[in-house]
Amino acid sequence: MxxxxxxxxxxxxxxxxxxxxxxxxxxxxxxxxxxxxxxxxxxxxxxxxxxxxxxxxxxxxxxxxxxxxxxxxxxxxxxxxxxxxxxxxxxxxxxxxxxxxxxxxxxxxxxxxxxxxxxxxxxxxxxxxxxxxxxxxxxxxxxxxxxxxxxxxxxxxxxxxxxxxxxxxxxxxxxxxxxxxxxxxxEKAEDAPASAAAGRFPWRPIIPLCLAMGFLYVGDAAVSNFNTVFMKNVLSAGPQVVPLAYVAYQATTLAVRLGGDLAVRRYGPAAIVRIGGVIATLGFLGVVLAPNQPLAIVAFGLTGVGLSVVAPQSFSAAGKLDPAGTGVAIARVNLFNYIGFIVGAALVGGIADAADMRWAFAAPLALAAVIIVLAPGFEPRRRTANPSAA
Known part of the structure; x- marks a missing residue:
């Protein structure tokens, strides 16, 4: 209580x-x-x-x-x-x-x-x-x-x-x-080991979380930076329709987060991240294949549904791996937020220049699918090894 x-x-x-x-x-x-x-x-x-x-x-x-x-x-x-x-x-x-x-x-x-x-x-x-x-x-x-x-x-x-x-x-x-x-x-767990060394933390247990965070933000960068270009140049949307793709993405992100905690409590973080990865993959597939503006808007909304669960669960899992509350694990996972965003902007923009904007969204599609494979890492066992081993 x-x-x-x-x-x-x-x-x-x-x-x-x-x-x-x-x-x-x-x-x-x-x-x-x-x-x-x-x-x-x-x-x-x-x-x-x-x-x-x-x-x-x-x-x-x-x-x-x-x-x-x-x-x-x-x-x-x-x-x-x-x-x-x-x-x-x-x-x-x-x-x-x-x-x-x-x-x-x-x-x-x-x-x-x-x-x-x-x-x-x-x-x-x-x-x-x-x-x-x-x-x-x-x-x-x-x-x-x-x-x-x-x-x-x-x-x-x-x-x-x-x-x-x-x-x-x-x-x-x-x-x-x-x-x-x-x-x-x-910030420390009540049963945290007293021998925990400040600032020392092994990378291995948080690698799945770091990768998932990076892949999430590749997708987020793709949607945030290029949704308007896609709607305007690929699907010939007018100025009133163009913003609706990003509105759908943000609205579904918010809606899922409103009920996300209840879902995680009931089904567990790994299951929720796995389902999120599947939905995000389907969303990006919908963007790549979208034949018209309404279906593209729905597809962008699906990417918001799928990607929105990854960041909170990445930080939650990192915290469980660091019962001493040093914050090192969380800071490292958070770093991949920015790595993913930079890589995503460069990757999607580069593919769009080399091929076209529709195929550029195949990159976040593939990485969203990898999140499904990484999902077991979101239910880690609490770390009990020597915290000074890095």
């Missing part, structure tokens, strides 16, 4: 996920406006955008080392306000030479927060003793959508105002919630 302290930490963690979703959307939804403001070519914009995932990977790795010594609570209390400030600075930056270091700062901080918030989510889940991680990711999705909605409603305002206003809420939320997050002692 969760204590009042456990419930307090859960609410604080919900706020952390909400702030991260709002902050991330507040920057990325403005990419086109930033391109116009600074007169960037497509190539220059692509190079600028690569700064974020590359340095987010750096931030994620650093977060594992930092959290192993000081805990993810301190990490989040430092890094999450930095994310909000970086979003404000991105809106204010008057030139590209000043925008670049801001994006670098945003990337490092957002990677640290992504890792740290999932460390907190796993810690709360461990204290509750039941699956609740999907709920945290659901909150992230909701506030990401709210960030996009705000940008639409406030589109007539100056860009710095549009980007700064949500960050006032984000900054207050991160500062207030930070006080109630799990402490380093609370």
């Amino acid at each position: 969760p204590s009042s302290r456990d419930r307090q930490a859960r609410v604080a963690t919900y706020v952390v996920y909400a702030v991260q979703g709002l902050s991330f959307a507040s920057l990325l939804i403005q990419v086109a406006n930033l391109q116009t403001k600074h007169g960037l070519s497509e190539g220059a914009l692509t190079l600028l955008l690569l700064i974020v995932p590359v340095f987010a990977g750096v931030g994620s790795v650093a977060a594992g080392t930092f959290a192993a010594r000081f805990g993810s609570k301190v990490l989040l209390r430092v890094a999450q306000p930095v994310v909000a400030v970086a979003v404000v600075l991105a809106g204010l930056a008057p030139s590209v030479p000043l925008l670049v270091p801001v994006l670098l700062l945003f990337g490092v901080a957002v990677g640290a927060v992504d890792a740290g918030m999932n460390m907190q989510g796993v810690a709360v889940e461990r204290r509750y003793g039941v699956q609740i991680l999907n709920g945290f990711h659901c909150v992230w999705s909701v506030f990401s959508m709210l960030g996009a909605a705000w940008a639409s409603v406030a589109a007539a305002l100056p860009l710095p105002v549009i980007m700064s206003a949500p960050m006032v809420l984000a900054l207050v939320g991160s500062l207030v919630s930070g006080r109630d997050l799990c402490t380093p002692e609370e």
Whole structure:
């Protein structure tokens, strides 16, 4: 039975996920406006955008080392306000030479927060003793959508105002919630081995989780970066229909995460990930074969259904492998978020240039199918070996 302290930490963690979703959307939804403001070519914009995932990977790795010594609570209390400030600075930056270091700062901080918030989510889940991680990711999705909605409603305002206003809420939320997050002692399982060495963790047991996370984000990058191109250029969709593919993807992602925890409790994480892999594979197959716009929109929705379960279960399984609560396993799994996104953008874009956009979606199709094979790794036995063996 969760204590009042456990419930307090859960609410604080919900706020952390909400702030991260709002902050991330507040920057990325403005990419086109930033391109116009600074007169960037497509190539220059692509190079600028690569700064974020590359340095987010750096931030994620650093977060594992930092959290192993000081805990993810301190990490989040430092890094999450930095994310909000970086979003404000991105809106204010008057030139590209000043925008670049801001994006670098945003990337490092957002990677640290992504890792740290999932460390907190796993810690709360461990204290509750039941699956609740999907709920945290659901909150992230909701506030990401709210960030996009705000940008639409406030589109007539100056860009710095549009980007700064949500960050006032984000900054207050991160500062207030930070006080109630799990402490380093609370992040540890009650029966965690006392000999656990901070910062040392073997790679072997988390390889299936890392690969599944990477393949998930190859698919996510394919959908996020190229759904509009596919709908417009391949299926000749009009401006009112083009956005519906991404709406379907995000809506099904949110819907599945709303009920994801109940499904995992009933059927187990491996079964849910296996089913998700099957549905994602069918979704990408539907995209490749889609003869018309309505079926393509349905197919993109299916990819959201299948892919949405992978990230929460990857972090949950990583936490079970690290009962000492060092956060190293979670930080490493989170790193493959950014690796997958970078590889996915390059792979799908490269195939589209060499062949065509329809066949480009065959790459995430094949990798989604591999997730099915990796599913047993989502029900790992708790690690009992010498934690210093790396």
